[in-house]
Amino acid sequence: MTEMLKKNTRTSITVQLKQGKEIKHNFSLDIDTHLSDPGVVGIFGESGSGKTTFLRSFAGLLKLPSAVISFNDEVWQNDQIFVPTHKRSIGYVFQEDGLLPHLTVQQNLDYAVRRKRKVSMEGLYKKVVSILNIESLLSALPDQLSGGERQRVSIARSLLQQPRILLMDEPLASLDEKRKREILPYLERVSKQFVIPILYVSHSVEEIARLADYVLVFKQGRIVEEGSPNSVFAKENPFIGLSDEVGVVLDGVISAWDEIWELSTVSTDCGDLLIPKAGTVVGTTIRVRILAKDVSLMETPESKSSILNQLSADVLELSRDQNTAMSLVNLRVKSAHLVARISRKSIDQLKIAPGKSLWVQIKAAAVLN
Structure with a gap:
């Protein structure tokens, strides 16, 4: 049985990322945050605020000088250490699904399983397929699926790699409002059914308010507000600029x-x-x-x-x-x-x-x- 199937397992994480050096014109990342047993962390902010840079740095897809990143007391990056992405035990869900177009849904999932070379996958496989409701899609090719269905398969593929933390970079950004409403319940199921911390990037207040247990608000490469969804969104904040969405x-x-x-x-x-x-x-x-x-x-x-x-x-x-x-x-x-x-x-x-x-x-x- 995998760690994600152990109902009584309580996952705790601590994240550190420091990057004060300017990395592109008029932008610098200066983050120092520590999270302990946060559940779903909503990373909120306008476009260009540093959300995706933060996530890609945490994943090892972007190597920034002077960065310090650790997970569960494991150092993933500092001045002497850089753990590559494939050794960080992460699942990454991008805006685009990234499915292999010539393979069926089942073949895409099987490919993810083979890459990890894990054993005792049957229970996890059945659970992932059931929770994301993709049983009827297994024989289909990606171009036969809707955008929401493809993203559900993408999430399933990430979970089958048995990550210790799941990173989601605006997974609904490419979907229309109807498809977003269809997939949100599945994201809730994932957060409730799998004992795994999730870093969820979005600029949608509704998504963050619905899914997150803890919120980080980014502005110009810095965390300017953090706390529960209620504490963050229940006040007018010049850094957030919610106005009519305060609640x-x-x-x-x-x-x-x-x-x-x-x-x-x-x-x-x-x-x-x-x-x-x-x-x-x-x-x-x-x-x-x-x-x-x-x-x-x-x-x-x-x-x-x-x-x-x-x-x-x-x-x-x-x-x-x-x-x-x-x-x-x-x-x-x-x-x-x-x-x-x-x-x-x-x-x-x-x-x-x-x-x-x-x-x-x-x-x-x-x-x-």
């Missing part, structure tokens, strides 16, 4: 399903939320994203409102928004935090200040999985 990410459990009204009750740290068709199976774990622009504030609850979710809250702090007519109000709701994006005039009319008790109305909540 919180909450993990919840479906505690009830109303078949008549087709409403799911989702229990979260901020209380129970009624969400249309969030799921019908009680006990299912889901992730919910609530944008600040979808949260409004009032002094008393409204019994005749069309907005179903109204919760008691306390104001923690106010902060500026990129739009100077607006402000962000950070709130404590039970043991969770919410953020509301409202006008400065509304703040004045409601006399909103830290410590004030209010009611929040949640106009919309997006189920991420």
Whole structure:
């Protein structure tokens, strides 16, 4: 049985990468980060911020001077050592699938297995094929598959090499929105079913919020913000520039399903939320994203409102928004935090200040999985 199939195995990693020397015009990489048992690390930032350079350096595909890289206490690069890519036990999923066009899906997978010369592959092979739902594709050639199907095969090929860490460089970038929505559930299955850390590069807030356990935000070759998806995306940050996408990410459990009204009750740290068709199976774990622009504030609850979710809250702090007519109000709701994006005039009319008790109305909540 492979390490990835050991359910009780807890994988821990520590990553170090330092590169302060300018490597191309007007760009330098200066990173110093240490990660311990991070799960899925979302590496977020605009194009040209250093995300792919970081990933390629970690993989050994790019050898930068003065870099220091280690994984699980193994030094992969320093002034005296450089471990080549094929000896780093990594799986790498690129934007393009890279499948061999003259081989069927099964032959592509078998080729990956043969290259590793691993034994006891049957259990892993069946699990990978099942989780990524590619049984029906095994006899097809790559040009007979959709973009999403090809990327699922590419992920399967990487997993069959039994890596100790999986690197994913914007794997959905070449797909349209429909195909992205189709493949995201499979990425979630991989992160949940295989005990393996994942470094996931993307410039999509939705992808990172949905998949990541920990987020690194890159800007001009530096990490300018890091933390849980909730802590990173729940505030206006000049380095991120989210504006309308500021919001919180909450993990919840479906505690009830109303078949008549087709409403799911989702229990979260901020209380129970009624969400249309969030799921019908009680006990299912889901992730919910609530944008600040979808949260409004009032002094008393409204019994005749069309907005179903109204919760008691306390104001923690106010902060500026990129739009100077607006402000962000950070709130404590039970043991969770919410953020509301409202006008400065509304703040004045409601006399909103830290410590004030209010009611929040949640106009919309997006189920991420």
